[in-house]
Amino acid sequence: MALIVSVDPQDKPTLAWLKKHDVCEYVDVKPTVTEAELVSLRNEGWQISLHMKGHPETFDLHYRQRKQQNFSRDAAIQTLLRAHRGNTTGVAWHILVEEDSAGVGFPQQLLREKPQTHAAAYDLFIRRLREAMAVAKEYPGMRLWGRAGFASSMHPYASLGLETIFLERTNDDLEDLSTGHAFARGAGRQFGCRWGIDFSQWWTAIGDCDVENSAGYFRRNLYLSYFAGANALAIELVGPLPDQTPDTATAFSDALLEFTQFRRRYPAGEPRVPIAVLVPRDHGWISPAYWHSQFKSWNYARIPYRVGDRGLDGLFATAFPGSTYAMQPFPFGAYHDRKSPNTFSLSGVTKDLAPTPADVFIAPPPIPFGEFGTDQEASDTLRREHRDSSDFRPMADSRWGDILDVVTEDATVAALSRYKLVIAAGRLTATAALTNRLSEYARQGGTLVWATGVALPEHENLTSCRIHPRLKQGRGWRWGDEDVQPEAFLYTPAEPSRSAAVSVLARTVSGDPLVLEARCGQGRVVTCLLPWFESEHRPLSGVATRLLDALIDAIQPVHIEGQPVQFSCAEAANGFNVCIANHADVRWTGRVTVNSAGLTGKCVEARSGRVVPTIRAGETINVVVTIEPYDVAVLHWRRTTTTP
Secondary structure (H helix, E strand, O other): OEEEEEOOOOOHHHHHHHHHOOOOOEEEEOOOOOHHHHHHHHHOOOEEEEEOOOOHHHHHHHHHHOOOOOOOHHHHHHHHHHHOOOOOOOEEEEEEEOOOOOOOOHHHHHHHHOOOOHHHHHHHHHHHHHHHHHHHHHOOOOEEEEEEOOHHHHHHHHOOOOOEEEEEEOOOOOOOHHHHHHHHHHHHHHHOOEEEEEEEOEEOOOOEEOOOOOHHHHHHHHHHHHHOOOOEEEEEOOOOOOOOOOOOOOHHHHHHHHHHHHHHHOOOOEEOOOEEEEEOOOOOOOOOOOOOOOOEEOHHHOEEOOOOHHHHHHHHHHHOOOHHHOOOOOOOEOOOOOOOOOOOEOOEEOOOOOOOHHHOEEOOOOOOOEOOOOHHHHHHHHHHHOOOHHHHOOOOOEOOOOOEEEEEOOOOHHHHOOOOEEEEOOOOOOOHHHHHHHHHHHHOOOEEEEEEOOEOHHHHHHHOEEEOOOOEEEEEEEEOOOOEEEEEEEEOOEEEOOOOOEEEEEEEOOOOEEEEEEEEOOEEEEEEOOHHHOOOOOOOOHHHHHHHHHHHHOOOOEEEEOOOEEEEEEEEOOEEEEEEEOOOOOOEEEEEEEEOOOEEEEEEEOOOOEEEOEEEEOOEEEEEEEEOOOOEEEEEEEEOOOOO
């Protein structure tokens, strides 16, 4: 894994600190960097990444705003090449920089052209990205990177042939970390590129950077992304970063230094991700912010939801409880006078960035009162009182762990076959080509889960049931022989095929099938008869949740008992790692269970080196762990074949 830090080459104290502690492999520079500065950075052993927007319109807009009208893209590239004597090996260019953020480029075009459909918004986005990538043809051989703000951008970015895609997190006007992992990692795997997380220190709620009181927040983000399998982590280091002394260290530098030392000792390994969520290519889905009164797709395009989008909301909110609260620009409630409104974020597009007055948008806070008069007052108070900002920065927990990847409908059978379970969700159109790929995936041994809406009456050869093309109301459901669960929903009646091996897993109170499982070659197809997995007031119905719990329990690499936490796991050459983050303001104690095959019984909490008492129970290993508020633990088991 590589770590990239953005730093001004003239900030000598920060560069000295980074060098002293061997923090990063790359230094990210702005296009105004000089040849002498580049040579100096290279002589210190750092590789270079150039942070410069590639799209001509975006480039002009960005530097015009900064009153650098005479700045030349070609001059910056030529300076970079001269510093490397024409050899681009080890040189990366961030050619796509937050093209999906309102203060940059594409969203302004969205607001200007106002596409009316998901497909039109996707076509506009991918066309713009290709226009930016065309610029790179003038400079062959450079390694091209892209950074985006929203998870929906990951697959379009990856489809362009970028070497590495980054997704920005820790800005309070962006989505949660776990959903970000699922989209970025899935896109990287589907299109064969590297992926990473870009950590922003910008906190819109205070109109400033959150570096002094946020060690717990950034530490959890760093560790979770590391064990989620990120190939690169980028730090938007605003600087200057003080030397690591008791009087001058920031909370952020503390967290970064500890993480740096940890990753040198413990390789993360390969994350265990047995599940893929298959979504439409043009989905444009983002985690719905809780303060939005109407949920819409393609962020600034503001396209109303189409049928099936609520099912995506429910699936990800169930997988990652609390994910809709990560976009939290209002932790202090309403300000009496906001001096630095969100000019480039999801919660606001101010008049200087809006194509027309009608496009100006400032989201009202969800409550009409607040703790502070201004955002400056909030910022000053936090710093003066050394208040831990973790209290105000929600992070999502995990129902099943960080074990989901998101892939799009054009994923190949080979791409799907790396997953034990594929969940077809959202407004997918089951074309003949897609149906054939899903069928082949199941025949090779995979488990396909879909709902009516994607599954159609003509798919009887896969569903092993005859779906009637009408809707019926249900008032309760029963899973197997369990108690009846009251819930209002609509379903499509169906009759199991008599000639096929099909099992009914759940029924209505009246006995109608609701969930059916059919064999398909070496695998199986599980069909939920509630359209899009939804019910009346639940984007993911109770019976769909029960279905996913049952299927995932059998393939889940780690089981955790206790209050909700966020966790991931990874296979390393020397053992098995489980990373658990406690996002709550109280101490957490819970039981962690892993498969004992190939592992020694000894468990070590890797950050502290403390041995954790272990209990073997048949084919499993159990440990009881306690984690302090806003902290993270890394459990490590060595392999039996590894020499201590």
